Amino acid sequence: MTQPLYTLRQLAYVVRDLDSALKYWTEVLKVGPFFKLEHLALDNQRYRGSPSNADITVALGNSGDVQIELIYCEDDSPSVYKEFLDAGRIGVHHFGMMPEDYAATCAQYRELGHEAAFECTIGGAPLTYFDTVDSVGHFIELWDNNPIYLDMFAVIEDAAKGWDGKDPVRSGPL
Numbered sequence: 001m002t003q004p005l006y007t008l009r010q011l012a013y014v015v016r017d018l019d020s021a022l023k024y025w026t027e028v029l030k031v032g033p034f035f036k037l038e039h040l041a042l043d044n045q046r047y048r049g050s051p052s053n054a055d056i057t058v059a060l061g062n063s064g065d066v067q068i069e070l071i072y073c074e075d076d077s078p079s080v081y082k083e084f085l086d087a088g089r090i091g092v093h094h095f096g097m098m099p100e101d102y103a104a105t106c107a108q109y110r111e112l113g114h115e116a117a118f119e120c121t122i123g124g125a126p127l128t129y130f131d132t133v134d135s136v137g138h139f140i141e142l143w144d145n146n147p148i149y150l151d152m153f154a155v156i157e158d159a160a161k162g163w164d165g166k167d168p169v170r171s172g173p174l
Contacts, residue, residue, distance in 0.1 A: 009065075012092070022169055035060050035156055039074060042121075043122070046118070052079060057074055095141070097142055100145060105142055109132075114135070115131045125147075126144045
């Protein structure tokens with residue numbers, strides 16, 4: 001990815017209608033293409049300290065160097081996404097960052113009093129959403145500096161370069 005470590009790499013939105021959101025982002029905002037990951041495999045889930053089994057579909061696309069993530073809840077399992085919707089919110093849910101030292105940065109967030117609201121792994125690579133709503137108005141997601149994320153994000157970013165508007169929604173790179 002072109003973004004340096006520990007910069008805002010992703011803006012994520014929870015949506016109630018993924019197809020409508022994709023249509024707006026690709027046709028009106030000209031962002032894309034988006035890669036859709038249906039029923040994304042989130043392993044080892046923990047929501048606010050308890051085991052969880054949230055089922056989500058996401059679509060990932062880039063606007064320049066910044067990734068846009070659209071998140072759709074496939075079920076009513078407890079999660080940071082369902083919590084957001086239950087609070088009557090839609091829109092910006094979190095921004096994502098990849099620190100150089102994932103473990104040390106997670107420890108720093110905990111020391112600042114931010115709860116690890118959601119933790120999981122994708123392909124064995126960890127990520128954590130911290131509850132920073134009182135500080136920044138939404139969650140902050142941290143990813144491990146891992147080839148799983150680096151390679152996936154590079155595919156998405158490269159596809160956006162010079163995108164001609166064709167094939168706006170594709171199957172995900174995972």
